[in-house]
Each structure stands twice: as C-alpha cells, then as structure tokens.
Amino acid sequence: MTQSKRETERKYEPSSSGADGLPDLTGVGPVTSVTAAGPEVLDAVYHDTADLRLAGTSATLRRRTGGSDAGWHLKLPLAGDSREEVWAALSDDVPEALRELVLSRTRGAELRPVVRIRSVRSVRHLRDTEGRVLAVLSLDEVRADSLLAGGGRAEWSELEVELADGAHAGLLDTVERKLRKKGITRSDSPSKLVRALRDTGASREAGHSRQAPGEVVPGSPGAYVLAYLREQAGILVTLDPAVRRGQPDGVHKMRVTCRRLRSCLRSYRSVLDRRITDPLRAELRWLAGELGVERDQEVLRDRIGGAVVELPDDLVLGPVAARLRVWGVSHGDESRTRTREALASARYLRLLDALDELVRQPPLRAGAAGKTARVMAKAVLKEYDRLTGRMGHALEQPPEQSRDAALHQARKAAKKVRYAAEVARPALGKPVARLGKRAKAVQKVLGGHQDAVVAQDTLRELAVAAHSAGETAFTWGLLHGQERAAARARREELPSVWRAASDPALRAALRH
Template identity: 40%
Template sequence: MTTHVEVERKFETDQRFTLPDLREVPGLAEVADTRRFTLLARYYDTEDLRLARHGITLRRRTGGHDDGWHLKLPRGTQGERQELRRPAGDPEEAEETVPLDLAELVLAYTRGAVLVPVAELRTDRTERALLGDGGTVLGRLADDRVTGLRLDQLGDGVTSWRELEVELADGTPELLAAVGDHLIGSGARSSDAPTKLSVVLGDDAANGERPRRSRTAAEAMTRYLRSRTDRMLSYDPLVRLADHDDDSVHKMRTSIRRLRSILRTHRRLLEGEKPAVLDSELKWLADGLGEVRDLEVLQARFHRQLDELGGPDEVGRGPAQPEPGWLSDLALEERAARARLRDQLRTARYMALLDRLDAFLADPPVTERARRSARKQERKQERKQERKTIARARRKMMRKHKKAEALPPGPERDAELHGTRKAAKRLRYTAEAAVPVLGKPARRVARRAKKVQDVLGAHQDGIVASQHLKEIAGDPQISTADAFTLGTLVTLQKYSDRLDELPRVWAKASDKKLLKRL
C-alpha cells in the first residue's frame, strides 16, 4: 500500500467553458500536451453513508495510471487529503469485496457495518501538466466530464456535470491559488463539493451540522466536544497505518485530552453517571496512545542529543559506529507498543466507546439550566458561567504551583510541578473552548497557559528521560562504551531543562488582569 498527500482545488464549469491561457499565470512556463483517458470507479460505503458524511471516499478505479483501490482521508488543512493506494490484486478478485486492510482503516467509522457499492462514476478526463522553467511539473489540470449513478434506492437517476481539478505536484500553494484565481477570472466557480461522490449523493452525504451561533451553554459545550471527537476519529486510520512517529498518535491523544478536560471543567453543566464513565473509557484509550507516544518522544530526544554530542571524544563512540543496542531496544519497545495499540483499536471495548461518544453528543446529559435559550440576559449569564469555569481551572493551577514553590528541589517538588503542568493544560483547553463565547481574552488566557505547559513539559520530559537512562545503565550486561554514553546523556538532561524560564512565563499566566478582561 502506498500513501500520497493530495493538495488540490476544484472548480465548477458549464459544458461550454473554454480554458484560458494558463501561461499567463506567474511561475508557469508552459502547459504540456493533453492526455485523454476514461476512468471508471465504483464507490463503497455503509448503507447509511457513514464514510461520505465524514468526507472519506473508498473506491475501486480502472482506466488511469493508478488502477486499484483508493482510500482518501481528509487532513487538517483545507484542500488536503491523505490518499492510500492499493493495487487491485488478482484480476479475478471479487469487485464487491473491499480488502480487509482498507476496511480496517475505516473501522472507527463503520463500526463493523458492511461496506457495499453506493455509486458508480465514469470520468472522461483531459489532463494537462503545468510546467515551470526546465520542464518541472508544478501541477496538473484535469478537465473532467463526469457521469454518476447511485446504486441504492435513494438516487434520482444519472447525474452529469463538468468540473476542473488543479492538483499540486512540485508547485507551491501560492501557485495553486494563482491558477485558481485565473480560472475564476475566466468564468469558473469554486466548487463547494468536496468530492465527485458528494455530487452524486447530494444532501445524503452531508454531516447534518450547519454552523450557527450556539444559543445555550449545552450547545456551546456539545459543539466543542463534537469537533474534538471528529478530530480524534480523523487520526484513527493514520494511527492504524503508522509504523513510525508521524505525529498521528500525538494528535489523537491530544484530542482525547481536550475531550476529557471539557468533561471535567464543565462538570457543573452535566448530570448523571455518563460523563464519568465516558471520561474513564477515554482515559483507557489515551493510556494506550500514551505508551507509544512516550517511547516516540524518548527516541527522538536521544537521537537528537547523540547527534548534537557528535564524535567519540564526547560520547565514547565514533559517528560511524552502529546505533547502540539500548537505543535499538527502545525502537523494538515502540514497535511492540504500536502492535498493542492496533489490537486495542480492534476491540469491542473501543467500538463501544465510540458508540458511547455518539450517544453522548446526540443527547448530552446536561442540566436543565444549561439547556435554556440564551436570550440577551441569559447570554450574559452564559458568559458569567464561562468566566467562572475558567477561574476555577486557573485557581487549581495556582494552588499546584504554590505547593511546588514551597518545596525544596527534589522528587516531591517535581511531582507538584508536573501537577501544575497538567492544571495549566486543563486551563488552556477550557479557555480555548470558551473562545466562541468570550473571544480574544479567553484566547489570551489559553496562550499564556500553554507557555507554562511547554516549560514544565520540557522539565518533565527531562526527568522521564533521566529515569529511563538510569534504568538502562543499571543493566549489568551494558558495555563500558554504552555506560559512558548513558552517563553523558543523563548529565545532558539537566542542561536541556527550561525551568529557568518559568518565573517569566508564570508572571504573565498568573496576571490577575487576564481574568478581569474576560
């Protein structure tokens, strides 16, 4: 299976649209000769279109240079998608059967529901390469005439249209924007349809969420939780696929932290046992991700520090020497942790957690007061409630820091500083969730809490790294050279500490004026 990051823009046109001379776009030297071919694609989804409603497409396509199965997953940046390609395999392979490896990558969305054909598309494509100086392919322009047919009972027959796609190759986002502006200036229109499939499926592919102002505290909280849940789910396929640190584990774990933080800081809006149960299950998932993430961080830290130290005079081994055995063992630990994490994401418990999240968001167990419509007076009350929530989170951070400051340097103080870091993180997430209600002042609180979190995070990372190094050095079979290297690295952790920055960032984060401006 291969991966590809797709960066493109789509445009609507009518059948009579004439392409402008793209050589007029700054940075484009030439437009290559056209290639014409026909693409035939069958799209798969659950019967209730769970993939389409999350912007995911799964298809089996023939007729192009990349025949086979394609799974496209939205990425954080608008217009970007992660595309996974898999050859079709045996020519006699049943077209109705989605390969198991692809089906597993979307398991968090399908929850085991059967993937069935939902649409067929024929695309008559005219493709032009957009060239820079020296013949470099900067992008490709596809002029598509498309015919789509729904395969379920809800379709309205055949749908036909024409669209343009401009996909980057070695060009820049600025070039993509310039080509788009040139096409729009010639009569094309930016397309609101994220995919060809969404044109065929119409409103049935929409997620049902229309942006609007939150009118109750319950709506504001639920909207934030839903956005974090969607973000968490978007990293699930990447976590299943990754065999190294690609940041997907970290981002999925961060999304879970934000969910748990809001469940806790907004507990006065919630009632019953559901929030506590959900929080507990999210912690179980975060722990599995955390095991992998901690090993990722340690490896990256040790590799970087070894590179910075350099040659044999400093660390006891030459730069051409193989990777030390203890570092290779760390990589093996990470691979084993990733395997356990993948197993965790296949469990019935994980599927039940996702179902529980869906049920929570569909009918949040909030208090009656949180459901009240926010008329003018009630909106003031809502702002007051958000200020109180932030103030409570800030007080907890202040108490943790005060306890740490009263202790002498040592493990006890480090534990309280770690608690301060977690409290700062919770304050940050709480303030970020309140930005739609409180605006820039809440964003400022979040930014300053993040700086405290970063400084104390670097301190905690150094402590964890030192402990790990000392455990490895305690192995009686460790070589003399490796023992020397480990000792040098233990010393280095002290010099990579940023705790001397804490007084400055703390003074800004604890400024009473921040609360007054909310």
C-alpha cells in the same frame, strides 16, 4: 501494499461541454505551454456504509478501472484544497489495509457499493518553460448511477485543475482568476461522489436513518461546549488513519485530543450531566493511556538520541549508539503493538460511538442555558484556582522526589486551565485567551521539567545495563547529569513564569 500521495485540486462548472470546454491557459502565470493527453475512460464504483458514514466525514473509497492509476483509492480530507489519497492494487473486495484505515468512520459497518460513476476525460498538461508539468487540467463527462434503493441517474460535466507534485499552491489561485474571467465558476460539490449522491437522490434515502442533533440555544454555554466537543471528536476520527500508519506526530496529536475532550467534560460539569460524561472521561483516559506508552517512548528516543548526537566524539565511550538502538527497537515494538491493539478493539469503537451520541443527544444541565459569561468564566476560574493550589504546594516541597511528583500534578492542572480556556475563548474573547496563554507557558516549563525527570530514570536503566554487560557507563552518566541540570534550570525558571500567570488582573478581567 498501499501507496500514498497528497492531492491538491479544485473543481469547476465548465462553460460548455465536450473537449472545447477546456480553456486555453497558455501564458497564465508560469504556464508557457499546454499539451494534450488522453482521452481516458474511467469506471469507478464507490463504496460506503448504508448510511454513508464515509461521505458524512468527507472521505471517499472507490474501485476504479481505466487511467494510469487503476486500483482502489481512499481519499481522506486534509486542509484547504488538499486530500490524502491512499492507493491499493485492484482486487474484488475492499483491501483489508483500506478497510482498517476507515474503521474510525465505519465503526465496523459493512462497506457496500453505493454509486457507479463513469467518466470520459479529456486532459491537458500545463507546463513551464522547461517542460515540467505544473498542473493537470481535465474535463470530465460524467454519468452516475445510484446503487442504493430509490436512487436514480445523473449526468453532468466537470472541470478540474490538479497540482502536480512540487508545484506551488499559488498556481491554483492564478488559474482560477483566469477561469473566472472566462465565466467558469467553482463547483459547489467538493467531489464527484457528493454530487452523485445528491443528484441521484441517494443521499436523501440514506439520510432517513440519521438522528437529528440535540437542541441547544445558540450562543449559550451548551452551544459553545458542544461545538468544542464536536470539533475534537471529529479530530479524533480524522487522526485515526495517521496513527494506524505510524505517521509522525499522529500518536501525540490523538493523545492531546483525548486530553482536550476529557478536560472539557470535567471543567464544564455544570453544562453536561456527569453521570453520562464521567464514564466517557474514564474511557478517554484509557485510550490516552494506551497511546501514551508509544508517545512517551517517542519523546525519550528523540530526546536521548539527540543528546548523544550533540556530544563530542571523545565523550561517547562504548557502544552507545548500538545500545540505544536496541533499547529503542525493543521498547518501540511493544508500545506500537499496544497502540494498534487499542485501535483494533471493540472498546475503542464503543468510545467513538459514545462521543457521537453525546453530541447528538447531549445530557444538558441547567448551566447549558445559563448566562454564558458567568457559566464559562466560573468553569475556567475553578480550574485556575486548582492550579494555584497545586503550584503553591509544589513550590513548598523540598528538592526531592516529592517535589517532582507535585510539579507533575501542577503541570496537569495547567493543561486543564489551558483547555478550559480554549472552550471559552469564542465566548469570552481576549481575557480568557490571555489566561490560556499564560497557563500554556507554565505547562511548557513544567513539561520540560517532567521530560528531564523521566529521561534521568531511563538513562540510569541504560547505565545499569551497560555496566552489567561490561561496558563503560560513562556516557550514560554524563547524559544523566545533563538532564539533572536541565530539570534544575526549569525549576529555577518556574517562579517568574508562574508570577506572570498568577497576575490578579487576569482573574479580574474574567470576572467582569
């Protein structure tokens, strides 16, 4: 069993050691009183792979005794000063649940003790007028011992300010201004582990096994493409724990990341050799497909369930909610299992390794060192021309299934324009940003149309099942009609949105 919480904190270099190093923060912002707690004696053994893969992605895994939360702690980076902390009960070995959550980072490599950190902690609680704890101020006297070959020992003092649950994040800024006036500055190490590895020399020893990244010319097309790929590959790894734990929108975000990676590799074939990237695109398509089963189920469940809730009670006839719930559970369990099996597979880990290898040793082509504006604009315009062709074809189709299929293909092309523009935006600026924004608008309309088309198919299945069970299918038919109307409305909206996206001035701006 695991528990999770959001941790928001900042670390500082104290002006002096010992309990006297804790500054008095009474009267700072909403802090009206400060109370003492502790001291605490903490003993933590940090685990990582031999080449420090967790530390390399700003994650930490430790087994700690002492304090009020003894146990295993996995900390995963979030935005700004925050991290997610996942707690598991004390055990001799790394809990399987935590081992699974770091799999995208470790790739199955053995987790072993790398550093032991012992701290004596003095604690102060910063309270408001009603006595509620707003933040915890602590001073740690730290001793770190490397457990890797060639590592040594390091000692230091560390001041930490951690927000309490529900406290306003602005309190950290208020406290920091006071600390700066007292000559207390932010630490250059985001965590104890980072400092311990650096000061004991362990990170230098482990770093010998790492490969240097492939060389690219700064400001070149290759540099921009690789920066985008590196960012998206990192996002894929970061999203993995959220998807495994079924967190809201995790599957959707990971699926979109796969699409961004695939699109970049396709659009910028003049930069990277497709003999290497095409097999990688195929694997990304596989992963997106596995995730898509669960994501499509989520979209349908929320869309149909929301539509049922909005209906007047007198139009909901029969056991509609019960049938929808059974449908959701049966399809949801199957799709969830498929996602988990994909993430547990060796194929998935090989894909992550291949992405790492791509950005470390990129298969550069001549276009990687070409004129940046020309190479990147050409790639974007090529996708734009493909979208133009597909939109023209779709708008000419009769109002039958063939048109729905053609509009779906146009939607895919609009995504490719948008993602190609994302890659080029740091290099080409506002002109490509405008084109990407227009392509996104087209994608949104076409996405609404596709969702309505898919929902119609599902509602028909539910109506048939209800009729076969002797239930009235009235409500399902009513919802089906609403989705037909929604699809028609999106088709009627599309021509004006497409006219804005096909403005010749957008193309002309990219060509200059």
